[in-house]
Amino acid sequence: SQELEQSPQSLIVQEGKNLTINCTSSKTLYGLYWYKQKYGEGLIFLMMLQKGGEEKSHEKITAKLDEKKQQSSLHITASQPSHAGIYLCGADWANTGNQFYFGTGTSLTVIP
């Protein structure tokens, strides 16, 4: 959905480098979700953020939610080849019932 924009569209980093992916919503968020997809496979849930200022970590991946900006950032520390894949943010928007929307995706390549 273009109402859920991710940047950058693609990222190529050297192993060991840190990186950040952003997700910006044009609508008020009830919840913001991060998923990872390996090419051609199903999505794997990473984490969910619901409150402004909330920050969660899973191994070397940290996500934060800036409620005022309706934006979330996903930060990977000391990237590894296993981090490669497509990262998608998903949104649960206010007043849209149970509909669920995904962002445009960020393709991450980690060079060993």
Next chain:
Amino acid sequence: DSGVTQTPKHLITATGQRVTLRCSPRSGDLSVYWYQQSLDQGLQFLIQYYNGEERAKGNILERFSAQQFPDLHSELNLSSLELGDSALYFCASSVGLAAYYEQYFGPGTRLTVT
């Protein structure tokens, strides 16, 4: 392994035909979502069922329909297929109705319309 199964894995069919994609949710999950993923449109929400009832509708074409059966498995029917329907179709399941429940995705069905 997410516990969600989808069949078939691949499907090749001709324009104008009708196909049925099947999804079995994780044990205990009542909610099933269907998504379409294509290069130009990204991952699009199609429809959600919860305990046999349709609960949310997204960008689903009129040529597409879905249902969830009493045993909670779900089927997505695609008819009058067009070349543009070629895509990866995912189903996902979650334990609850609301969107904030974690969704577990199946491996997908790759549909090619020739």
